[in-house]
Amino acid sequence: MKQEVIIAGFGGQGVMLLGQLLANAGMYEGENVSWMPSYGPEMRGGTANCHVIVSSEPVASPYIVEPDTAIVMSLPSMEKFAPQVKKGGLLLINSTLIEKDPGRSDLDILKVPANKIANELGNTRIANMVALGAFVGRTGTVKMETIIEAMEKTLPKRHQDFIPLNTEALKRGAELA
Template sequence: MVSKIRCAGFGGQGIVLMGKLLAQAGMMEDKHTTFFPQYGAAMRGGTANCSVVVSDDAIASPMAQEPDVVLIMNGPSLDKFEPAVRPGGWIFYNTSLIDREVERDDVEVFKVAANELADEVGSTRSANMVMLGAFAGKLGTVSVEALLGSLDVMLTGKGDKIMNLNREAMKRGAALAE
């Protein structure tokens, strides 16, 4: 079982962190996992994306060219990655910032009001965590528990307040899928 995931949004939304948390969670579940960022010239507010592959077997290319799943945080990223998704794959997208429908009819769609839910928890900045929680809760590629555990590794030294905020945001996302 291989799952190729692309996370995309604008710089500052924590797209790279989403990818690292997914890869870390995959590793903690003893799966093969890779993380690959779009690298080079990037800036806050510009577009950002990264690829994560989680697999039971050795991983060939870490680049998710034709992803099974995309986690889309803003409009331009939906425009860019909607056509790339494998037929039958999944599009998770942030309806707080995207006011259009997915046009393709050969993919599964899961809507997440990531910014609003993050606001309810306490900070818009946790919208990425809401999205991750929704993905893990819905598809189980990595478990919500592993993702929560990956927070402890990737965000060490952030303080209880931020950690709890992120945990709550992740759980709120996961609850959407129930």
């Protein structure tokens, strides 16, 4: 098994955390993992992305050229990463913020109204969790329980209160997949 994922969005959409939870969950399931962020001025409100690899083999390059999956949370992110996705790969689109067609007919395209669902749940900031839930539901890269375990083990204390809400968001995302 090898799943190479690029997760991208605006700074503040929680794409880094999404990637870290996925990498942590992969690690807890005994897989080899890496998480590689974009860094620098990009972090300051512009676009942000991270490369996550979950693999049963040791990870060679942590830098992904042709992802199996791209999770795109904003339009500029889709425009940048949709063309890079491997033929037959998965493109997970935050359809609340992205109306435009990705222009790829050779991909499995999963449209998730992540922000809309997050708002329904009462917190727009958990759109990333909806997307993660949808990704896990569609690919089965890791188990949903392990994502929850990763939240419990890695989220700072002040964010632990969000776990029930995050879990709800994950489930709503998974239902869409």
